[in-house]
Amino acid sequence: MNTEQNYVKAKENLLPRFLKFFIPSLLGLFLFIIPLPFGEMFNIEGVSPVNIGVGFLAELLKLNMAQYIPTICLVIIVCSAILSVAGKFITIKNDFLNNLLNVSSFWLFFRILGAVFVTMIYFNVGPTFIISEDTGHVIMGIMPSLIALFLIAGFLLPLVMDFGLMDFFGTMISKFMRTLFLVPGRASVDTLSSWLGDATLGIMITNTQYKQGFYTKKESSIIAVCFSLVSLPFSTVIADQLGFMDKFVPFYLTVCAASLVCALILPRIYPLCKIKDGTYENITYQEEEVSEEGSLAKQGLVNAMNRAENAPSLNTIIVNGLKNIVDIYISLIPLVLAWGTISLALAEFTPIFTWISYPVIILLELLQIPNAAQAAPAVLVGFTDMFIPSVMVSGEGFAEITKFIIGALSISQLVYMTETGAVILKSEIPLKLKDLIILFLTRTVISLLVITPIAHILF
Structure with missing residues (x-):
């Protein structure tokens, strides 16, 4: 018509x-x-x-x-x-x-x-x-x-x-x-x-x-x-956990900037570009x-x-x-x-995320992020659940800029096996576990490259 x-x-x-x-x-x-x-x-x-x-x-x-x-x-x-x-x-x-x-x-x-x-x-x-x-x-x-x-x-x-x-x-x-x-x-x-x-x-x-x-x-x-x-309400939970409610506006705008850049890039690269x-x-x-x-x-x-x-x-x-x-x-x-239980058990009771996070340490050090070795596991554990990374870096001993970067990153990573990942895999949307792993890692790198410069300006 x-x-x-x-x-x-x-x-x-x-x-x-x-x-x-x-x-x-x-x-x-x-x-x-x-x-x-x-x-x-x-x-x-x-x-x-x-x-x-x-x-x-x-x-x-x-x-x-x-x-x-x-x-x-x-x-x-x-x-x-x-x-x-x-x-x-x-x-x-x-x-x-x-x-x-x-x-x-x-x-x-x-x-x-x-x-x-x-x-x-x-x-x-x-x-x-x-x-x-x-x-x-x-x-x-x-x-x-x-x-x-x-x-x-x-x-x-x-x-x-x-x-x-x-x-x-x-x-x-x-x-x-x-x-x-x-x-x-x-x-x-x-x-x-x-x-x-x-x-x-x-x-x-x-x-x-x-x-x-x-x-x-x-x-x-x-x-x-x-x-x-x-969601915006849950983002406030992350910000509050890390003590950034007084900086919530720049915190959330940083998340939005990273998510926007990911949305511009990801549809044009593998694996999304290969889907029919x-x-x-x-x-x-x-x-x-x-x-x-x-x-x-x-x-x-x-x-x-x-x-x-x-x-x-x-x-x-x-x-x-x-x-x-x-x-x-x-x-x-x-x-x-x-x-979700399996993912959290691996994160809490095994050194798997510590082992696989060694390459991440190099990336964090190149980006001049403090506490790189301690923060690296939190970067990858976000694949299991969105809240765990902020819990891992919320204690004493982590620089404010590191907390800011990990908190914003955990929100912009978006693919979490305790929630969105499981929903996507059980839906008819044609994404497999392999695709979600690749997309999570890609979103992580892109988001870090956007969030870190902003964090260095703010801190």
């Missing part, structure tokens, strides 16, 4: 079509993009001072169910393992359940391992390297946030994806995004949801859009590892309609209303939301716990 036909169609039943786009999209804006001071408005202890709506609702759910979530986590992961084992011996006629439970030996192994780990951690029995406060209990501490966030977002994601919000913003900045980052304009909404809410939320949106044909394989991969940024432009299961690519003439805002509105007109029914949204939540709980939660 060309632009002229779109304009003609847009004039028909204009007000109802506009409201069908505007009302759900406005709600989507407040839930997923616009941060509000909910903590101050409701004065609830344990709620972030500023958050997006979905994050606020997830925090409320987490607070009200805090005592039950560890048990819920135990039940989910153990049931995932039991049902997946049963799926190997029972013929499942339902396609959704068959795809969910009849998995390969690789995924089955980690579901079973996750069940073993969560049982040990829950009952506090087993090897220290599994049930330690620095390993298994750290991952269990992440579970409430993930379980609550996925439950809330699973039902509300259509507000930003199916009623025209992404089409509206995407059309207006599509040329800018395509030229600089090789992705459609709608990727900006994924970015904002990550930046203001949670990185896993951005990946969920990206994966759903990819399966619907709005992103190609390459575009979804670029967005997942370049735009699923660590095909679509998920060869479905039709939903390309953004951008005309060379007329107002981009007007065209974006037309595209948004056309998208809203084909939005799914409430019943379909509820059914798909339930399927998404069950899929995430059964497939993803066990992997996050299993991989």
